Amino acid sequence: MNRLKKRRMLGYGAAAAAVAVVVAVAIAAFLAMQVSFHGPTTSGATPSVNCSPAPCANVQGYTLWVSNLKFDGDLVRMSIRFKNASDATHASPEDLELIDSKLHTSGLVTDAAGCQTWNRHEFNNGAVFGPLDVCFRVSTAAPPLVLRWSPDLGLFCCQTDIKLT
Numbered sequence: 001m002n003r004l005k006k007r008r009m010l011g012y013g014a015a016a017a018a019v020a021v022v023v024a025v026a027i028a029a030f031l032a033m034q035v036s037f038h039g040p041t042t043s044g045a046t047p048s049v050n051c052s053p054a055p056c057a058n059v060q061g062y063t064l065w066v067s068n069l070k071f072d073g074d075l076v077r078m079s080i081r082f083k084n085a086s087d088a089t090h091a092s093p094e095d096l097e098l099i100d101s102k103l104h105t106s107g108l109v110t111d112a113a114g115c116q117t118w119n120r121h122e123f124n125n126g127a128v129f130g131p132l133d134v135c136f137r138v139s140t141a142a143p144p145l146v147l148r149w150s151p152d153l154g155l156f157c158c159q160t161d162i163k164l165t
Helices: 002-033
Strands: 056-059 062-072 075-084 096-099 127-137 146-149 160-163
Touching: 056 160, 096 127
Parallel strands: none
Antiparallel strands: 056 062, 062 075, 075 127, 096 146, 146 160
16 A cells, blocks of 8 residues: 555656646746837838838738828827738728837827727728828827837738838
C-alpha cells in the first residue's frame, strides 16, 4: 500500500509541475504578444500611403480619402470617402479614431450638428462609399493629428495612421 501511495503522490506532483510549466509558458507568450501603444509622431504617420490626393491611405486596395479638414472649437470636422477594390466587405464607423498630439483618442462624434455616422456599409469590389461629413472631439488642435484607420481585412491585418496636420 505504501508503494502505491508513493507512486500516486509522484504522479500528482508530476501533473502539478506540468500544469505549472504550461501556465508559465502561457503567461510568457501572452506578455510577449503585448504591443505597447506608441502615440502619433510626425514621422510615424504619413499624409498618404499608396494613394493620392493626400491625406489618404490605401490598404491592400481599400482606400480612404480625407478632405475638407476644419477645426471648430474642440471638434475636428472632415469629409471621408472610401473605395473598396479589395477583399474587405464593409466600412464601419468603429474602424476610425482620431488621435491628437496629447494622445487623446476619439471615436466619431454624433451629437454635434452636421456630424454624420453610418451603420456598417457593405461593399462590392470596386464600389465607392461617401463622402460622409464626420467629426471627432480633440483635447488640442496642435499638430500632429492622426486618423487611425483599422479596416477589417482579416484576423491580423491592418491598421494605418494618416497624418492630417
